[in-house]
Amino acid sequence: MTSFKPPDPHFAKRVRTSFDRQQFMHTLGASLLAVEPGFVEIELLINPAITQQHGFVHAGAVASIADSACGYAAFSLMPADAGVLAVEFKINLMAPATGDKLIARAHVIRAGRTLTVCQAEVVGVTADGEKAVAIMTSTIMTVRDRSGVQG
Numbered sequence: 001m002t003s004f005k006p007p008d009p010h011f012a013k014r015v016r017t018s019f020d021r022q023q024f025m026h027t028l029g030a031s032l033l034a035v036e037p038g039f040v041e042i043e044l045l046i047n048p049a050i051t052q053q054h055g056f057v058h059a060g061a062v063a064s065i066a067d068s069a070c071g072y073a074a075f076s077l078m079p080a081d082a083g084v085l086a087v088e089f090k091i092n093l094m095a096p097a098t099g100d101k102l103i104a105r106a107h108v109i110r111a112g113r114t115l116t117v118c119q120a121e122v123v124g125v126t127a128d129g130e131k132a133v134a135i136m137t138s139t140i141m142t143v144r145d146r147s148g149v150q151g
Helices: 011-020 023-028 059-075
Strands: 030-036 039-045 082-093 101-111 115-126 129-144
Touching: 011 030, 011 059, 023 030, 023 059, 030 059, 039 059, 059 082, 059 101, 059 115, 059 129, 101 129
Parallel strands: none
Antiparallel strands: 030 039, 039 101, 082 129, 101 115, 115 129
16 A cells, blocks of 8 residues: 655544534444545444345445545545545445445545545455455545535
């Protein structure tokens, strides 16, 4: 993994503060586990409220934690006055999302001035270990706080 030096020395606090304001992540029951320069982990405890008709975690919930993990991985490398918006992502759903919890691990592949490319892996976790559920590739746009958009 590439080593990044964030321009904001307080990046971790800024990421955690922003995540705490994300009501949708709270609605899903997701929590932020790890924040490092260019890397974020989000955990989602599995409960019946986020499953689909076959009992698997809904693909929308899987995509949501992967999307947020990519966004926050990119956000960790941005200046203090910047925000992020996803402009594109592709997700491959590789297996039904099952287990006790899901973990989305995202890392920055390339950090640019305007666009940052990230990749996330989502795994289902049980007492027996982890199983790959999905892979996401995402392009994140840097947004300067002109319109009220913040991280």
